[in-house]
Amino acid sequence: MQVKKNPKFDLNRNSGLYFVIGLTIVLFLTWRALEYKTYPEDFETLNMTMAVDDLKEDVPITESIKTPPPPPPPSAPEVIEVVEDSEEIEETIIESTEISQETVIEEVIAVDDVEVGEEDEEITVPFAIIENVPIFPGCESATNNEERKLCFQKMIQEHINKEFTYPPSALELGIQGRVFVQFLIDSKGNIGGIRMRGPDRTLEKEAERIVATLPRMTPGKQRGRAVSVPYSIPINFMIQ
Template sequence: MRAKKNPELEIGRNSSLYFAVGLNLMLFISWRALEHKTYEQSNIDIGVVNVTEDMEEDIPVININTPPPPPPPVAIQESIQIVEDVKEIEETVIESTETNQEEAIVEHIIEVSEVEVEEVEEEVEVAFAVIEQVPIFPGCEGLSKFESKECFQLKIQEHVKENFEYPETAVDLGIQGRVSVLFAIDSQGFVTGIRSRGPDRILEKEAERIIGLLPRMTPGMQRNKPVKVSYAVPIFFKLRDG
């Protein structure tokens, strides 16, 4: 029995080859389609470029009339005329002020009576602790040296207590503390040179006011002469609790 088909003409046996060739062909066509570029016709400049030759202009040559250079300066001949010096010049003679041993020096003797010596009394300030005789406070007369010192200090304390007033501003602000007051009793018995140092100027002013009310005293004595005596007193400003 014979086969109905020719084995040499069987197409199915080369199907894999045909498939590979077709696949490569399709890939090539797809690649070329992706790489293909198109341009819009409206964005293309189709103008015509006109090229013309540059025209060379002939520049005429102009002759400029320049003035000639100035002539060289003429040399001036100087004539020197010699004139005889007829006028006599007087020379100034400077006399020397130096003296020699032959010239005598006139001595001017000043008598002692012509010199006036004015004595200036210096005001000596002595501390209260070393004064020979302390200032006498009114009411302390006729006491010994030790008793006069004790009486003076006691009178100062009584005076501070009697004239003490706590400033209202310091009370409102809660200011308190110790104020040291320095002053002096001069040779006339008056209180001078009041200075103070404390926590606030309000308290310092009040302390100076109290010391300024001290009465005139008998001045202190040093070597039987009235002198200026310095003294210091502390004044305490303290607020009461509650």
């Protein structure tokens, strides 16, 4: 038996069209939902100032004080009496203490009575050309000037290696370099006049401390007279 249907009532006939229409409507609604924007409402605030016409201010009541006028000045006497000076006043004469060319000096000082003091002048001779270099303690056995120079330089280097301490602050910061130190061995063998030049103040202070601990030496001599001798040496600060 064949089933008969009216083609006008076939629901599957336009299903593709309905699907496209529904999809279009959904896409349109989705697009509008994404494009929808809201804006905050602007509120205008009106500041109103009220002016008051009548301003009443309480003024304190003050009382005026009446002072009496000053008394009139005394009137001059009608008759003026003249009094004669009866006492004599002695005048004091002030003598001048200035000395002129006509003043004669009675006390004469003899030339033999004047003592003339001689002031020793500090002479400085460079280390390279001095006749007798300063003697470092322990170099007394050197026979000539060249041996004293070599012993002096050796003992200076040993003293620096013994007293050398790397500053902790410079070590933490990685500061290193060479410090040039110049000092003076005076005519009495003392160390003084220390001057430094280096890359950092911390290294310069350490170099100054090392040189300041040098022992007292036998002063250098030039023509048999004790003189001051400057000496320069570099101190290297290297981080290994």
